[in-house]
Amino acid sequence: MTATAEGRSGSVTAAERLLWPWWSEGALETVRWLLEEGDMAAAGPVHPQIGECEQIASAVLAGGRPVMMCDSGTGALETAYAALRLEPGSEVLVASASFRTTVTAMLPQRLVPVLCDVDPVTGAIDLRDAAARLTPRTAALTVTHLWGRPVPLDAVREFCDRHHLALLEDCSHAHGARWRGRPVGTAGDVAIWSTGTWKPVSGGRGGLLTTADRTVWERALVLAQPKHRALRVRDEVLRALAETGAGHNRRATPIAAVLAADHLRRLPHTIAIKNERTAAVERLLAEHLPVLVPLPAPAGLTSGALYKWHWRLHDTDLDTGAAARALRTAGVRASRPARPLHQAPLFTDPGLGRAVGLAQIAPPDPSGYPGTAGLLERLVEIDTRDMYDPLPDGDPDPYELALTTAATALHARTRSDRKARLT
Template sequence: MTADRVNLRTMPVRLWPWWSQHAIDLVGGLLECGDLAGADAGHQQIDACEQMASHTLAAGRPVMMCDSGTAALETLYAALGLGRGSEVLVASHSFRATVTAMLPAGLVPVLCDADPGTGHIDLDDAATRVTARTAALVVTHTWGRPADLDRIRAFADRHHLVLLEDCSHAHGTRWQGRAVGTVGDAAVWSTGTTKMVSGGKAGLLTCTDRQVWERAMVLAQPKHRAAARVDGAQLLALTATGAGHNRRVHPVAAVLVTDHLIRLPHTLAAKNERQSNIETVLAAELPWLQPLPAPQGHVDGALYKWHWRSTGRPGSDTARVLSAAGIRARLPAAPLHRLPLFTDDRLGALLGLRRLVTPDPATFPGTRALLEGLVEIDTRDMYESLPDGDTDPAVAALERAASLTTKECA
């Protein structure tokens, strides 16, 4: 089976995700036979997807599918058995679900500053926030930029912390020759929405501890699928009821995720080719707009989104000019310490969540420096190579943006 190549000469610009005709036909077959529950002990599409994800993303570690990346995170946070009130170190510059998914388990997120050069958790700042209650560290490979896993693993070991990787932006990414998601004690990939591997709404998890794996199985996959995979007598008894969750994936999503896993090498190559060409033009036409430097040790993978720093002018003005020229540009999302759940410690109580510590925005100078002047580029029109001889529409858009900038400065 091979990835279908989209014919860009005969179709308008199309935004990711799309799937091959083979996948569409398989989904049609599922609809015709009515096999949509995925509740049996074994299911052809789900089992095949988990096996391919294990091989493609997780270096052979066992992989479990859930119905979303957030559900996979919730499952792992509960399955780790850290105890209610345990503290978890996480960068304020993280996707919201990386943090909010730990709240139902009674875990306390401790927001840490970001390194302004990489965007990842500042381990020096994190060290000052370690207490006797600190039990885990979560690292997010944000925007597809892998964190320094050597330093992070050493930090977690030194402080006796469980290390969890959120790889939802980093499918197929490697750090110093190792796949992200295989250095931590547990890892999650979102395979929903517009991710580089997408089933519309789905997620993947893996972990190294068999007890954690079996607890996750009972929490996410009650009854037949869990009973076929759990060995411990007590947890096996719980498979009859589960714990009130139903997080198993839909077979249609499994078909779509498998399709993107097959296509992943092509996806990564296409995005990297387009990025290289566009950055060459960017340097010539808009030299005051600088791409964030490539992460050190990043040897495989592609960026989920691109980020360019605007020097000498506000990022909001740059985003407006780029958007007017046809570039899918906007400002990055606000850091978590600026959002209502973390600025008003009364709000969580409305949802039955434990009281959160309200962070002082002044303690996040690295995050502020990282986001200053930064513009985010949505790359959903960059998932296919251009036919030979065709001009990249983004190149023409950059030339228009340069013209607009010249007129504004005149």
């Protein structure tokens, strides 16, 4: 949905709320100008709109580190794995409760994902479990700040330093998040953000990459950026390679850069609104539907807003799927979370990747991932795309009616199920 939030008034239901993303009229006017100009190639050293987006991202997200924009978050991830130059066959520790691309982006580099358990309360990778999975082939650890919940940056950095591992941060859900005051993305050897789909910062499609390592940065330039930009690298070997490139073309479009920059400029405002709406809805949830309890905020989270909400169902007489359906019927954008990676066909059928030329994937640990199961157990996921603008003054909160309606439906469902069991 592409629209501004300006000029809307009148009360709306939860289902009728304007869905993110939208952009300012100024950004849309710049996009129209770019279309009229007709130069979408961005093949020169640095297109002005892309360069501006990268500068804003450096200041807003990356603590002043240099940032390059790619065509997608996946493209940024693939570039990051390649720029680390890990040996083919190297193992990368990664949480089973991660977004799928966190893992699949490493496969073209012939890297081997090793799934690890997570803390059932925080969702962060369990470093004790990760330590038990270390082998002489382990070369890196990738962390995902899942759902906008930062992992403890000092602990993962210390773990990687102790075991001589590269650290990659996937911050695709965590725009503007800080852990104990430190921006996510600044602990890793390389970090990425997605700026696609309906992320808090979205250009419709795009990704951002940052690193403080000059060598990794120059490799990433040659791997992902157009020739005239890549030729600026200092390393003579890489500069020679930049003449032809390395078979990739991951440059962003100026339109995506304009739209993402618009969101980056307003990110502090976006975070404030989402946190205000989160607090209001959690109060309503406690009042009208107390069988659903929000996951606690991650310890150490000092800034940022959750990309998605997760509420745990504490009534064992209710089915989690039924709770999600009742919420959807009432107008709340609810579902079950995606299943963990160790249950995905890519891992349950280790030879499946050969169909597209990927190396065979190591099967998941047959003993299971109890922390991951504990995190996802009886969890309902709430899409927050209707939480990016404040309620009009004087309007009732549409979630109050929605949660009351869902509570009535679930209460009736519980009575019916209990009656059926008695008979």
